[in-house]
Amino acid sequence: MTRPARDKALILLVEDDPDDVELTLRAFKKTESPNPVRVARDGAEAIAFLFAEGAEPPGLILLDIHLPKVDGLEVLRRIRSDDRTRFIPVVALTSSREEKDLIKSYRLGVNSYIRKPVNFADFAAAMRHLSLYWLSLNEPPPEA
Amino acid sequence: MDAALAALGEGVVLLDARSHEVLFVNEPFARMVGGERIFLLGKRLEDVLSLASASGAPLAPADLPWAPPRRRGQQGGHTYLSVSAEAPRYVDILANVFDWTAEDGKAMEQVVVIWRDVTERRRIEEAVRVHAAQVDATNKDLEAFSYAVAHDLRAPLRSVAGFGHSLREDCAERLDDVGKGHLDRIQAAVDRMAQIIDDLLNLSKVSRAELSRGRADLGELAGRIAERLSRGSPGRDTAFRIAAPLVAEGADAGLMEIAMENLLGNAWKFTRGKPGALIEFGAEAGPGGSPAYFVRDDGAGFDPEYTDKLFIPFQRLHGRGEFEGSGIGLSIVKRIVEKHGGRVWAEGRPGKGATFHFTLQEDAA
Numbered sequence: 086m087t088r089p090a091r092d093k094a095l096i097l098l099v100e101d102d103p104d105d106v107e108l109t110l111r112a113f114k115k116t117e118s119p120n121p122v123r124v125a126r127d128g129a130e131a132i133a134f135l136f137a138e139g140a141e142p143p144g145l146i147l148l149d150i151h152l153p154k155v156d157g158l159e160v161l162r163r164i165r166s167d168d169r170t171r172f173i174p175v176v177a178l179t180s181s182r183e184e185k186d187l188i189k190s191y192r193l194g195v196n197s198y199i200r201k202p203v204n205f206a207d208f209a210a211a212m213r214h215l216s217l218y219w220l221s222l223n224e225p226p227p228e229a
Numbered sequence: 230m231d232a233a234l235a236a237l238g239e240g241v242v243l244l245d246a247r248s249h250e251v252l253f254v255n256e257p258f259a260r261m262v263g264g265e266r267i268f269l270l271g272k273r274l275e276d277v278l279s280l281a282s283a284s285g286a287p288l289a290p291a292d293l294p295w296a297p298p299r300r301r302g303q304q305g306g307h308t309y310l311s312v313s314a315e316a317p318r319y320v321d322i323l324a325n326v327f328d329w330t331a332e333d334g335k336a337m338e339q340v341v342v343i344w345r346d347v348t349e350r351r352r353i354e355e356a357v358r359v360h361a362a363q364v365d366a367t368n369k370d371l372e373a374f375s376y377a378v379a380h381d382l383r384a385p386l387r388s389v390a391g392f393g394h395s396l397r398e399d400c401a402e403r404l405d406d407v408g409k410g411h412l413d414r415i416q417a418a419v420d421r422m423a424q425i426i427d428d429l430l431n432l433s434k435v436s437r438a439e440l441s442r443g444r445a446d447l448g449e450l451a452g453r454i455a456e457r458l459s460r461g462s463p464g465r466d467t468a469f470r471i472a473a474p475l476v477a478e479g480a481d482a483g484l485m486e487i488a489m490e491n492l493l494g495n496a497w498k499f500t501r502g503k504p505g506a507l508i509e510f511g512a513e514a515g516p517g518g519s520p521a522y523f524v525r526d527d528g529a530g531f532d533p534e535y536t537d538k539l540f541i542p543f544q545r546l547h548g549r550g551e552f553e554g555s556g557i558g559l560s561i562v563k564r565i566v567e568k569h570g571g572r573v574w575a576e577g578r579p580g581k582g583a584t585f586h587f588t589l590q591e592d593a594a
Contacts, residue, residue: 102384104384104387104388104391104392105384105387105388108387108388108391108392108395111391111395180380180383180384180387181380183376183380201383201387202387203383203386203387203390203419203420203423204390204419204420204423205387205390205391205393205394205395206394208387208391
């Protein structure tokens with residue numbers, strides 16, 4: 086399982102709301118992000134994708150906290166407890182600012198927590214900053 | 230003496246200090262324990278009554294207020310006793326040990342025990358406590374509900390904003406200026422609604438917050454907020470006059486920053502049209518002697534007839550075209566101040582500015 090070059094690294098978007106999926110994809114397209122985006126529509130799909138045999142590990146995971154079937158916090162816990170995915174940066178991307186969600190997310194090892202802005206221009210700017218920061222500025226740990 | 234002791238309304242029992250035998254009981258005491266006076270004489274109270282502590286645990290012989298070792302003077306204090314297990318009465322009891330010399334020259338040691346029936350008071354206190362807990366639970370439910378609603382409203386609003394934006398970009402050549410004007414209105418309405426939702430969430434957050442009391446330098450806080458406001462609109466010639474340092478004891482610094490932001494933010498907003506405006510923050514002696522803080526401006530002011538509406542959520546005294554805002558800011562201030570045990574009030578005249586006063590503790594007055 087090797088990691089592709091970082092500017093081609095996959096972004097995994099875990100999001101159940103189709104409007105949010107489309108708007109997030111649009112934001113990445115508008116900011117001319119070179120990274121392919123893969124969408125998982127719920128927590129179970131995200132886990133199935135991440136832990137499939139020979140799966141390409143994403144360079145960044147954008148995770149909604151409130152998901153059907155397996156919720157985002159459980160997905161986060163699974164990501165952090167498996168050696169294959171332990172170090173992948175995970176950004177909680179959610180509309181909740183509820184304190185208990187924030188605390189649980191950080192306790193489970195989320196790297197960042199973003200409350201989706203209502204205004205699309207602000208949202209697109211947030212997506213651009215996010216992918217730039219985690220996929221080019223930030224140095225990931227060396228591959229094990 | 231019998232009549233006088235009966236008229237007291239309180240139970241009076243005279244005991245032999247050594248044997249605990251009842252030497253005298255008055256009528257109210259007999260009524261209290263549902264017995265005949267004559268039946269109680271010569272008995273020991275611990276034998277004929279079921280005595281328990283307020284929590285229901287049986288009273289050990291050593292815990293009886295008239296049990297040795299006895300000290301002279303009052304003891305027992307305000308202990309609750311359940312006189313009978315079937316129909317518990319709760320009594321405040323007071324035991325007073327004294328000795329005196331009888332006619333035959335023998336030293337007597339006796340104990341006077343006064344019993345005050347507080348069953349009714351306890352029942353009322355308990356009812357009040359249960360009621361308060363219910364109100365508290367209802368309020369918490371309501372807070373959780375409004376938080377969830379406000380929170381869930383953001384998601385569809387994001388879709389409206391996002392797809393409005395997409396419409397403008399993807400269909401630009403098919404949209405004329407009228408169409409784009411409509412989209413501008415939609416965008417402005419979305420922004421306003423997003424602001425209202427955020428204010429509602431803040432109001433709910435403030436209401437649910439636990440007060441963490443400490444020292445807060447309100448003057449320093451005000452200075453920081455003023456600097457932030459001035460930096461935000463560099464063209465304005467509004468002056469601040471701030472009393473600093475101005476330390477408030479027992480204040481939650483985090484919540485006070487939110488309150489001061491709202492008060493100074495309001496003053497800043499309502500002096501927008503006035504060249505050379507002045508915004509002041511300071512403290513004076515309040516009506517009850519504790520400090521009353523104030524934020525004063527010489528801006529648009531308000532009609533004093535509507536003073537009561539200022540602190541009610543969503544009540545606005547100015548047209549939307551005139552001054553923006555959700556009408557929640559002052560409700561947030563009110564909740565924060567009341568959480569501290571203080572109160573907030575306002576004075577103003579149209580065109581003559583407004584002053585908001587607040588205290589952070591209960592006034593004796």
